[in-house]
Amino acid sequence: MAKRIDSLDDLEQLRKRITSGRDPSKTRVTVCGGTGCQAYGSEKVFQAFVEEVKQRGIGAEVDIKPTGCHGFCERGVVLVIFPEEICYLRVRVEDVPEIVSETLVQNKIVERLTYENPLTGEKSVKESEIPFYKYQSRIVFGKNRFIDPKSIDDYIAIGGYEALARALRDMTPEQVLDEVKRANIRGRGGGGFSAGAKWQTTRDAPGETKYVIVNCDEGDPGAYMDRSLMEGNPHSVLEGLTIGAYAIGAHKGFIYVRQEYPLATENTILAIKQAEEYGLLGKNILGCGFDFTVEVQRGAGAFVSGESSALMSAIEGRVGEPRPKYIRTAVSGIWGSPSNLNNVETWANVPLVISKGADWYNSIGTEGSKGTKIFSLVGKVNNTGLVEVPMGTTLREIIFDIGGGILNGKKFKAVQTGGPSGGCIPEQFLDKPVDFDELSKVGAMMGSGGMIVMDEDNCMVDVARYFVNFLTDESCGKCVPCREGLRHYHKILERIVRGEGREGDIALLEDLSDVIKDASLCALGQTAPNPVLTTIQYFRDEYEAHIEERRCPAKVCKDLISFYIEPDKCQACMICLRNCPVGAISGDKGLVHVIDQGKCTRCGTCLDLCPTRFSAVTKLSGEPVPPPPLRRDVTREKRSEQ
């Protein structure tokens, strides 16, 4: 059992004890253990390092540390060697002996594992020189790479729990609350409501028992900011939560973690246990007379449970369905008691505000949105991963400077921000600063930080259909506009992408949108029309092409496209013919191949496999497929021409 920490001095001493045993000039290999890197085998890479270092007999000179997510998920497994800050990407078990013998023993760089800019070919060795990291300011998320999420000592070593200790010793709850209010932290879950104002309401609400809650029920497709923070640095969230509880006057906290995040649950439960052992949770925290306990509540896998009132119903043990919030949950939440819910990232910002002050916090960001925001940058972009930038950074900076632009040199078409309830933002708004207010002006929203980049090969009607499909699945079904409105929405969009759109469908979608937006019970329904409305607003021509011409301009919608082999280009190489999964291609060696349109399932295998030097397969939409050529040979002359 660890020794209890009874004061700020105790904490200071413990920190000194931990850091004095650690030589900052000693070589330290940090292996990213986030879920993305785990999928790439980071645990095995870590083990391989431990063994290789032992075998070489340099175990005493090197520390190897598994850490939380570093953010550059697309290039996992990510590895950073300190103090030189050498960053290796896409590391596999086979690379470990070379890294150990070259870099750790001989101080040489393994060039092939360093970052190479896909646009310029330029190499970067240091982590801070890689464009993906260079333009970020990772004040919240950046700590992940220094600590093992399973070690409270690691967190304490970098100054962890100092903000809590200072708040409890030197500040009254009112002073803490004032500092948070002055910092203007706005809710990172997407609502953007002032955290300080919410805390105040909960504090002022009548009732002895009050609750504080961490919302870790993140469920937007393609978004995983909260997950990586909860997995990678659970103590920062716990510290923020405890500070909040002190300011609000709550003695019980819940962390609602969705079922699909096993590592987050595991690390959080462990973190709570460690904090309790040190006396950072429980009775008489840090000898300051404040009691606070935290419980992990596992979600039941419903997207709508991320809505605060639904989440609270779920904690009470009832079905996770939203209830009207005309009386705020801050006044009447869990079992009718005042309950303050904030998102993971919001809580993680709190220790920063207390330790560095509201003035410092206010120096980052825009007029109305302070601090930084973590985004999950995914889709058709070169550098996929988690990105933390000051509020007000433009979409262009995020997508092109940090994200490295569009994959394969294609053209940018739109970016979907704010998850399924957000909107698709077209190119003309790329210079919009991203914060709580600016994106709402163009019909989208910043939301909790999902950012899905789309290129010229994405069909915007299909994108809208995808998000509506998701929301239709996830609607709780309680209120009519959301349940029935989304059902028809889905049907109409399905019809349009099938080429069965009718005149008046766009107007009908717009009509339904107004009512779903205005009359739905909770935010899921109220924001559900955004993907449809923004795609209609900015890409109306694509809707019209589907409905009027039965044509999909991006050539995505399967029912509206045909694959066709151009007889003049076909070299009769047999590749597509052999690989067609339904045997729809006829021809022979030396005989031009032809696709039987009746059999073709439009899987695209022929297009993918046709050698680029021939490029004989094309997609057609909105035009008839030319009749098959008469039995035709590929002549010797023509072959040699190629």
Added chain:
Amino acid sequence: MKQVSMQIDGVQVKAEEGTTVLQAAKQAGIKIPTLCHDDRLAPYGACRLCSVEIKKGERSRIVASCVYPVEEGLVVETESPRLQKIRQVILELLRSRSPGLKEELAEKYQVDSTRLDRDPSFCILCGLCVRYCAEVKGANALGFVGRGTERQVVFFPEIALKTCPTCRECFNICPTGVIPSDFAVNVPRFEKQPTVFPVRLRDEQNLRSLVEKIE
């Protein structure tokens, strides 16, 4: 109890604190259309037909009057163009499920019945039966299963067999008539297979005849 005064459709209205806008309107003789509301049951706020527009300063908001608490100085409108549009579309959505529903209101709000594909399931999930059975009878013989568009009302055989044959009080509450039909088709069947949970409860054949009758 403290009284608050507010304005509904231009009329000054006094109401008791803790009551709802719907109750206040009713007392003042102003009729707001409802569907999932029943005075004997706790407000539910699901059908949204009772939506009203409230104004606080410059801002106006749509809220469900059956759950919105009265407030000093509140200005409420019950028949604005925005609300008429909401009621029109909500009725349109509901009638694609239950074709004969609320004829009078449908006429009043000029509901178009040609735009949406019909998909009659008859039950419109207002939850009146479920809530009546739970809140008034304390029996819980029916309940919701499934989520979202998969949601449906089912009889729970173990309870339904014992309580339903003699009660049948929910028959009159059901705005679509589907509950008596479900009962007729399903509850006697439970005796044969009392342990089978009725996932797909409504008998297609029975439904068709109901649809034909009403159309």
